[in-house]
Amino acid sequence: MSKNSSPQFIALIASLLAASLSSIGVGVFTLEVRATAANFVLVFAVCYFVFSYLLKEFIHDRIKLIYKNIYKFKTQGSKSYGAFKKNEADPIGAVSKEVVEWMIENRKEVNELKEQENFRREFLGNVSHELKTPIQTIQGYIHTLLDGALDDKNVNSLFLNKAAKSTDRLAELVTDLTSISALENRGLLKTEPIDLVKLTHDVFEMLEIRAKEKDISLKIAKQNPKEVLVEADKAKIHQVLVNLIVNAIKYGKVGGSIRVNFFDMDKNILTEIADDGEGIAEEHLPRLFERFYRTDAGRSRDQGGSGLGLAIVKHIIEAHNQTINVRSTIGIGSTFGFTLKKG
Secondary structure, eight states: OTTTTOOOHHHHHHHHHHHHHHHHHHHHHOOHHHHHHHOOOOOOOHHHOOOOOOOIIIIIHHHHHHHHHHHHHHTTOOOSSSOOOOSOOHHHHHHHHHHHHHHHHHHHHHHHHHHHHHHHHHHHHHHHHHHHHHHHHHHHHHHHHHHHHGGGGTTTTHHHHHHHHHHHHHHHHHHHHHHHHHHHOOOOOOEEEEEEHHHHHHHHTTTTOOOOOOTTTEETTTTTTOOOOEEEEHHHHHHHHHHHHHHHHHHHSSTTTEEEEEEETTEEEEEEEOSSOOOOOGGGGGGTTTTOSSSSSSHHHHHHHOHHHHHHHHHHHHHHHEEEEEETTTEEEEEEEEEEOOO
């Protein structure tokens, strides 16, 4: 008998066995064929009815209850799964399959929760570390001033300026954390047709002085059209361009250049921002958009910034249901590219 036999088939076999054994006993004692046949039919009918009822109803009801509990647990009250079918050919096999699927799904959920817990722990550690550095700096300068340096004209202005810079960094960090929280919790976008070429020129003008400090030229490649329309949130894409170009200026080489290109990708526009700086090692690329991830922690902090710029960029682009990527070669430079829907 196969493991997938139906309840009716099991009841039939069991009834045949019971009727045969009963008829053999009657035949041995009475030696009457008619009585034996009548006994066989009677016993078979009664056993088949009893076995079939027990298998289909008694066991079926309990299996159905198991199904309901599994569905309720899996969907948390959702009605997305269909009801258990009364004519299921192999109810026990079906329940076994559902239990295995539930176990696999449950294991995945447990693993995801563990990953989230590890991420949360790492994130809290990073936030604490990033906050601690400027706070300790501010605290050190203020206590030094209070201990008497305030009256020393040679150092009081210097210490106050350094404390002010640390305060600015602290404020920037809190602002960036607030921005990420807002993107995650609401993700509301005010989309409108915007011209990426004009928006890029606006960002160039805004960052012109910063780029000149390192003698870096900002330019849009000549082969690009004079107008590139996309459907996006203007303020947030402005923030994306600022963050990526500022990042390129920080790590670009002195006397180098930053180039912006636009490519037609059928329904989307691909924007690429390329620099000719020192480049990023390949092992760092998969984690580059993580919060507070730094390829060189000491050098990155010297360059300033909260360490959240690329994470914010990724959140904004994904809020537009688009993608962002990076490619880089040591000694040649890095290119960040993101897509937006055509306007």
